[in-house]
Amino acid sequence: MEGLNLNTTAARLNVYIKGQGFPILGLHGHPGTGRSLSVFTNHLSKRYQTFAPDLRGYGKSRWNGNFNMNDHLTDLEALLDRFEIEKCLVLGWSLGGILAMELALRLPERITGLILVATAAKPRGSHPPITWQDNLYTGVAGLLNYIKPSWQWNIETFGKRSLFRYLIQQHTSTTYNYIATEAVPAIANLTCC
Structure with a gap:
């Protein structure tokens, strides 16, 4: 390749x-x-x-x-x-x-x-509005998971209040760990529409 x-x-x-x-x-x-x-x-x-x-x-x-x-x-x-x-x-x-x-x-x-x-055909229509708190909790959850993967306190405190909560409901903890670990560089630089 x-x-x-x-x-x-x-x-x-x-x-x-x-x-x-x-x-x-x-x-x-x-x-x-x-x-x-x-x-x-x-x-x-x-x-x-x-x-x-x-x-x-x-x-x-x-x-x-x-x-x-x-x-x-x-x-x-x-x-x-x-x-x-x-x-x-x-x-x-x-x-x-x-x-x-x-x-x-x-x-x-x-x-x-x-x-x-694995694509949402209506990406804007099926997702609830995102608040600044959602973005904050997502960033904190991602960073903490990068430092200490699968830390239950982080998942309960920040993960379930973050945008990851939608992924948690649909995926295994292994997938959640991969998403949180790999997403940190991208989340840090992405701005909303």
């Missing part, structure tokens, strides 16, 4: 490219990296050319300052332009699926189809 750098206005994206053929843009979830899509790209690259970037704020990608979700879309459009991709399929996993849907709405003439894995 080849890793290349793509410079956009405010970010340098690391992009894993593999295979030959019709392009498939793979977008990872949160947390994750382009490499985490190898479960798909290893097979797809036998018939297609796969592009799997580390989104801004993840993996080996670098950025200047804070960013929001629209910045991801700008980065992805720049990626399509840089590699002269006129049309492609987009595979999105979780957060990547939300970005895939938004990218298809933004560039309908370039996106020929979507492959969505």
Whole structure:
């Protein structure tokens, strides 16, 4: 899996490219990296050319300052332009699926189809409003879990009051630990829409 750098206005994206053929843009979830899509790209690259970037704020990608979700879309459009991709399929996993849907709405003439894995089809409609306290508890829970993984006091005190509470209700403690550990760098730099 080849890793290349793509410079956009405010970010340098690391992009894993593999295979030959019709392009498939793979977008990872949160947390994750382009490499985490190898479960798909290893097979797809036998018939297609796969592009799997580390989104801004993840993996080996670098950025200047804070960013929001629209910045991801700008980065992805720049990626399509840089590699002269006129049309492609987009595979999105979780957060990547939300970005895939938004990218298809933004560039309908370039996106020929979507492959969505574990993606909320109505990301804004099914999630309750987020308060500054939710963001604070999420940050504290993530940092404490990074320092002392699976600490029950942290889970009871901050985790259940944070945005992680939705993940706790649906996932195992192993998944929660992975999410909290891997999410710390991304949470620290993501701003709301």
